[in-house]
Amino acid sequence: TNPVFTGIQTTVFETMSRLAMAHGAVNLGQGFPDVDGPEDIRETAAKALMDGPNQYPPMLGLPELRQAVADANKRFYGLEIDPQTEVLVTSGATEALSDAVMSLVSPGDEVVLIEPLYDCYLPLVERAGGIAVRVRVTPPHWHLDEAALKAAFSDKTKAVLINNPMNPTAKVFSDAELGLIADLCKQHDAYAICDEVYEHLVFDGHKHQPLMTFDGMRERTIRIGSAGKTFSLTGWKVGYITGPASMLDPIAKAHQWTTFTTPPNLQKAVAYGIGKDDSYYQGLADDLSAKRDRMAKGLSALGFEVLPCAATYFLTCGIAGTGLGDNDVEACEILVKDAGVAAVPVSAFYGSDAPTGFIRFCFCKQDAVIDEALERLSRFL
Numbered sequence: 001t002n003p004v005f006t007g008i009q010t011t012v013f014e015t016m017s018r019l020a021m022a023h024g025a026v027n028l029g030q031g032f033p034d035v036d037g038p039e040d041i042r043e044t045a046a047k048a049l050m051d052g053p054n055q056y057p058p059m060l061g062l063p064e065l066r067q068a069v070a071d072a073n074k075r076f077y078g079l080e081i082d083p084q085t086e087v088l089v090t091s092g093a094t095e096a097l098s099d100a101v102m103s104l105v106s107p108g109d110e111v112v113l114i115e116p117l118y119d120c121y122l123p124l125v126e127r128a129g130g131i132a133v134r135v136r137v138t139p140p141h142w143h144l145d146e147a148a149l150k151a152a153f154s155d156k157t158k159a160v161l162i163n164n165p166m167n168p169t170a171k172v173f174s175d176a177e178l179g180l181i182a183d184l185c186k187q188h189d190a191y192a193i194c195d196e197v198y199e200h201l202v203f204d205g206h207k208h209q210p211l212m213t214f215d216g217m218r219e220r221t222i223r224i225g226s227a228g229k230t231f232s233l234t235g236w237k238v239g240y241i242t243g244p245a246s247m248l249d250p251i252a253k254a255h256q257w258t259t260f261t262t263p264p265n266l267q268k269a270v271a272y273g274i275g276k277d278d279s280y281y282q283g284l285a286d287d288l289s290a291k292r293d294r295m296a297k298g299l300s301a302l303g304f305e306v307l308p309c310a311a312t313y314f315l316t317c318g319i320a321g322t323g324l325g326d327n328d329v330e331a332c333e334i335l336v337k338d339a340g341v342a343a344v345p346v347s348a349f350y351g352s353d354a355p356t357g358f359i360r361f362c363f364c365k366q367d368a369v370i371d372e373a374l375e376r377l378s379r380f381l
C-alpha cells in the first residue's frame, strides 16, 4: 500500500459521528446543520431531477452555475471572473482541495500550512509527495506570527494553503495577516490555495476578504467555495473553484480523473441559490451567530473557556475549568459515552505535538437541540 495511507486514521468527524450514534448522543461533533437548507433550492433540484437531462453535464460544470459563481465573485468581492475559463465546479470543496493539491504540488515541493488545520490537508499534501511546513497560530486569539510565517517560506515553497474563515478556530484572518501572506507568496513566487468554504458564515460585522483581492494575488490564487456551507446542504457536495486559467487548467485535469463531474440537478439548484438576495445571506449569518451566543453562554456557565468565534459553525473551548481533565481525546470519549454529547478533540487538527486542552462544539443546531445538549452537560459536569 501507499505509505501515506498505511496507518492513516478514519477522520475524526466520522469517528465521532459513529460514536454519537452508538451512544444516542446529541451530535455536536461533525459540522452539519440539523435543518436542511432553503426549500426553494431543494425544489429547484427536485424539478431539475424530474425534468432532466440527467446525463453528464460539462466537465467544468453547468454553464449557468459557472456564471453564477463568477457573478457572486463580482457581487461580494468586486472580482472580475471569466466563467468560461476561471471557474470549475467540483464534487464538494474536498474534491476541489484534492484536485488543487494533486495538480499544483510536485514531489519535493514545500507547502505552507497553518495549524490547527482541516484534517484532509496534511494527507493530501503528503500524497502528492509534497513537504508540509506547518506554522502554528495559538489560542485564545489565534494570531499569525509574522516571524514564524516568514521562516516557513523558502525557495522550495510551491504554495500556501489557508482556510479563511478558519475551522476549528473560528478565526477571520485580519487584513494585516492576509497582506503578509500575500507579500510572502509574491516574494517566493508561490501559489495560494484558499479554502473559503465559510465565506458567508461570518458574524458581528466582520467581513470576509479573499486573499485573491490583494495586490498581485489575482494571478496566483485560487478560491474554493462550498454550496454545502452556503446553503446548509452539506450532503450535496457541490464545490467550486475560482482562479486564473493558468491554474485552473491543470486543476481541471485532476478533476477529470477524479469525479469528472457533479450531479446536474444539484448544480442547477446551486446556480439558482447563489443568486438569492442579500437578506438570505444576512439571515444565514444572523441565525448562526444567535446559535453561537446561545451555546457560548451555556458552555461558559458550565466552566468551559469559550474562545472568541467570528465565523464558521464552531466554538472551540478550553476544558481546564470543567473537571474533564487535560486530555481532549479522553474528554470527548467521556462526554459522548457518559454525558451523551459528542464534540471533537481539537488535537485532531494538528500533525504532531498538539495541544490537548481544547474541544470543538458545532452550534448549527436547532435551539432545542442546543438546550438539550447543555442540559445533558450540566447534569454530567
Ligand code: PMP
Pocket (backbone or CB within 6 Å): 031, 091, 092, 093, 094, 095, 118, 163, 167, 195, 197, 225, 226, 227, 228, 229, 234, 237, 238, 239
Ligand atoms: N474545508 C473545510 C475547512 C471544511 O470545514 C470542510 C467541511 N465541510 C470542507 C473543506 C469540505 O467541504 P465539502 O463538504 O464541500 O467537501
Ligand code: GLN
Pocket (backbone or CB within 6 Å): 011, 013, 014, 029, 030, 031, 032, 167
Ligand atoms: N467540515 C466538517 C467539520 O469540520 C466535516 C466534514 C466531514 O466530515 N468530512 O466538522
